[in-house]
Amino acid sequence: MSATTHAKGSNPLSIRARKGGIPLVCLTAYTTPVARLVDPHCDLVLVGDSVGMVLHGLPSTVGVTLDMMILHGQAVRRGIENALLVVDMPFGSYEESPAQAFRNASRIMAETGCAAVKLEGGVSMAETISFLVARGIPVMAHVGLTPQGVNAFGGYTVQGRGEDAGGVIADARAVAYAGAFSVVLEKVPETLARAITAEIDIPTIGIGASPACDGQILVVDDMLGLFTDFRPKFVKRYAELGHATTEAVVAYAEDVRQRRFPGPEHVFAEKLPGKKS
Template sequence: MSATARAKSLNPQSILARKGGVPIVCLTAYTTPIARIVDAHCDLVLVGDSVGMVLHGLPSTIGVTLEMMVLHGQAVRRGVENALLVVDMPFGSYEESPAQAFRNAARVMAETGCAAVKLEGGVSVAETIRFLVARGIPVVAHVGLTPQGVNAFGGYTVQGRGRDADRVFADARAVAAAGAFSVVLEKVPEALARAITADIAIPTIGIGASPACDGQILVVDDMLGLFTDFRPKFVRRYGELGQAAATAVAAYAEDVRQRRFPGPEHVFAEALPARPS
């Protein structure tokens, strides 16, 4: 699909229409340069609250603020021309009430120019999703492992095993019925993700889920291999940029210490004017 075709078609309704069709390609982005790269190839670009861990070194996404999401959303907006831009609502910005969610989501959309927001949760946020959609705010839902609930889950564990599958299934059905135009399924058993995808009428976007999902998403820094010590099972590394960067920095440091850099080609040669004696 060409960039021109995508530019004309990529909106929440066109993503919804991709249900059961060509898989939806999604990646995260947090900066303008990366946004420009992924925009050329992706259908949906997510400014994830994973920015807190990826770029700010936080131990989880809990500490991410609305201001951080707006700042990075604005940066990514400058680099996205074709893909659908979605921004995460951070922890504490929507759980209190639908009114709180609308106020904060409206701010995110107005200040970043994104086309939709993403909320974590299923049955518990269905009323909020319905409230937002009725007021013109498109929503991507997120069920299964919801990182903002990591403390309640007791860690980043697979969700929906055994009898817990009913809970995740109910969450997916609830957000679809509430009007979300797609839903992220994170870290759930493959068979469950496959069954949910077949059951609900909106596209599923998998991360640690199933190849049967209607689309896939990864954290861009993970799939590029920027973290040499982080290798979750569900990530395929399409590059090893972390090691490449370490090698490049080491070479630079050695050249500086040995006075090999800068060389004559990196400086501005000009004779000093004569000084009076």
């Protein structure tokens, strides 16, 4: 099933042109209602594979499937009018070969109507990025902490400290040279993110990186405080909707048990002849 093409507004070229300019505002979204809420205020909306943990209760992003990403990509696309829509390529859908990556990326774009895909990896994925870009698929790269590689990293640890900085720098250079239009820098030291941003010629999008990055991205559920027991250092909570939801559910449950809800205003009277119900 094909979707409509990306709507007017941001596109990969306009995002790339924002290098060094007004910071790019980016958020994740996984559903149509949330997409409609964030779209007017964002330059880029990402359907992240974090959907597996946020909405499906998976322990990591490794178990996310291509079909899951397409389903949520379609939902978000219905709520996007102006922001650039990017969909994550899930673990196992692109690492085998550039040809595999093209087959799956082209399917994602055709079935969701997104304008670009995102994949994780630096030097190791440079050939694949170049292959995709040459065939008309815009790519957003992702280096530093790459959540799909959490098992190899031994956890969600900061990447690029000390002697490891060189590897992250090499990754960022590689994806920029390969043709990615932007790159996410996740959970890297602030000074390293600042240096990479100054060096490469594509926008850097920080998450746990640096205010010097060309843009910032957060998981929308984290930013809204929907998880009461999850507080990463790099997340600023702009609301506490988890607590507000709990309070609302408690009030509802009490009203139901005390027969306060539904009240007279929530029920329908017997219809009388000649009167509308």
